[in-house]
Amino acid sequence: MDAVVAHSEAAISKGSSSFSAASRLFGRELREDVWQLYAWCRHCDDEIDGQDGGGASRPLSAADRQARLDRLRRLTHAALAGEPMADPAFAAFARVARKHRMAEQWPLELLDGFAQDVEAPRLASQAETLAYCWGVAGTVGVMMATIMGAGGHAVLQRAQDLGLAFQLSNICRDVFEDAHNGRIYLPADQLEAEGVAATPAVLLDRANREAVFRVVVRQLALAETYYDSARVGLRALPFRAALAVAAARNIYREIGRRILRQGPSALSARMRVPKPVMAVLAVRGAGAAILSRFEQPDAAPPRPQLWSRL
Structure with a gap:
């Protein structure tokens, strides 16, 4: 090495x-x-x-x-x-x-995504949150799929969906940490519908924790649709690559599931998946990778127009 x-x-x-x-x-x-x-x-x-x-x-x-x-x-x-x-x-x-x-497009769009972090972001809607997720994570999914030998419009879209799911999980895991740094990635309109102003101080107020958590629940539900979509793409990868991606999918997905099980108090500290649990999830991922070889592709979730270029 x-x-x-x-x-x-x-x-x-x-x-x-x-x-x-x-x-x-x-x-x-x-x-x-x-x-x-x-x-x-x-x-x-x-x-x-x-x-x-x-x-x-x-x-x-x-x-x-x-x-x-x-x-x-x-x-x-x-x-x-x-x-x-x-x-x-x-x-x-x-x-x-x-x-x-x-292709130059993907790494340069990743940097465009990071450009939103240069100043404290305020994402007005679900579409803007997903656009951010595309820039900082969907692009990574596409690049990873490319180096694994996957190609074609439909397959790359499934790869980007896994990136979207990962980033939505990250956003929900880091709500308070991001707010401490002046950043809010949850959709502002959803927070305001819960009576929470989209400002770091308001998000960090313990009195608003349950309301913020209700928005987190919606984001994790959306992440599930992208995790499901990404599973379909496993069949297009070489088998060992499918094993690894399925394991990563299960482990990241578990972050959101643990947040949901713990409830609003989960927002106080970064949720982590213990190593023994990771091992079990990796084994289960192997089963998903195998089954994907025999499954028929289902309908992809709705995607903003941003990804029509894939």
Whole structure:
């Protein structure tokens, strides 16, 4: 294992215990490609958020975030152009992009998604929340499917659906943490319908916790439709890739299910899935991967016009 791959493995181990565990089910070559793409995505996210491996954020001014975003865009264009990259995260991305002839659209739209984090976002509606999810996670689903050898309009849409589901789960897991950082990703119109103003201080007020939780429940119900849609796409992946993706799908889905079981108090701290439970969910994922080979595709969930380009 060379230094770039080793750096990428360390990035996924630190940044996502769920995806790191699931990635062990890939074959070695694909596993390393997945690690390298993840390392670049994680690096870009951390740069905008002032994080290290997805940990606690440190305060950054809007000007500092913008400067970081400009740098990420400049280096990403350079990596896509095949220029030598000193930063290991960009060296990893350059390798994967070149090897799999990745279209520029997806990584650049990922950075467009992160651009919404430069200033404290306020997403007015469900459509705007989903558009944000597309930018920061649906694009990742498409890129991951591409390096796994999947292609075609219908398959890539199922891959983006898994990214949407993952991000909706993340939003619900991190409601209070995001509010502490001045960010709100729940749809403002749904909060206001519950009598909650879409401001960080109001979200953090304990008196509003049950009302906020009702919006979280709706987001997790929507996530379920995308998790179901993504299951159909498993049949288009090589079998070991399907095993890994099914395991990741089950583990991330469990985050939302645990939030629902615990109720409003789940919003106080980041929900985590214990490692023994991850192992069980990975085994169940294997069953889903096998069954997907024999299932007929069902109707996809409604999607905003944004994804007609896929």
